[in-house]
Amino acid sequence: MKQHLILETAHLLLAHHLSENDVVIDATVGNGHDTLFLSPKVSHVYAFDIQKQALDHTQKLIESHQLSNVTLIMDSHEHFAKYVTAFKAAIFNLGYLPGGDKDITTTSETTIKTVQSMLEHLPVGGFIQIVVYTGHEQGKIESDHLKDYLRTLCIEQFKVMKIELPYQDNQPPYILIIHKKKDGS
């Protein structure tokens, strides 16, 4: 366990379920860590963030690692379909930018709206992975809203997997992965 067990597992599952011909959306670039992880494993990464600070930092990472398959987009992920409509997977890290302004967080309303729309665009076999942080107030609310929303998904069409550390007392993040099994009728 070189890094946090939950984040290590999130990356392990991404690497397992993605391959070199896949297009992926990083819906919340943040410190660029996930974009950097995804880039060598897929054909293209569309990376969204609303904060210039996050994109500038990630632009430097892209240059220093000489990555040529990343498109950085300064816009909210809710407008993803303006930029990309065919993709195998999307990933979200909820909450605020590490080291940034803690008042600028993702909100459950926008997150759920985007997830819902992405699930419609996903091909069968595609998936959305969400890392949920419940250590701050807004995170707890977002987690509860997300849970309520996921309960409404058609279980014939989607399989939701949850990965958590249930007995830790420091509120570690948990992972949700929504796999699309079938198209809607």
Added chain:
Amino acid sequence: MKQHLILETAHLLLAHHLSENDVVIDATVGNGHDTLFLSPKVSHVYAFDIQKQALDHTQKLIESHQLSNVTLIMDSHEHFAKYVTAFKAAIFNLGYLPGGDKDITTTSETTIKTVQSMLEHLPVGGFIQIVVYTGHEQGKIESDHLKDYLRTLCIEQFKVMKIELPYQDNQPPYILIIHKKKDGS
């Protein structure tokens, strides 16, 4: 998703956390599926079952796949220390033998006793993976007892990860992985 998502994830995590010098215990051989999966990935598998039917079936698999690093043991996993005391990991599939006598199941008392003893033997970095089936009455009881037991573990010493499909209505199995972070004091 070629097979059940939970079982696929269980194998993915095993492959990730194990390497060719590791010794592993398959505490519940059953149909031999896990032993067969583990054998090429590790140095040795000690495989326990109390049912001759399970071991005979697995012996045939071992021969047909020409595996030379598996020791089949017809004994309860609670006596594991009679056969092996140095191992990186142990895996359990709770419940009854698929296709066998449904009255012969693992019981929470024996399972917890064995898990507790194995956790003491595990090196730092070692782990126990348990696939829990709650689709039958004894499985639900076992699952509840296991939960109560895991809550008592020292969180400085052990990290427990749970992987489940929370919104399915057909009671799919779930995975527990207990990672040893530190030795006891």
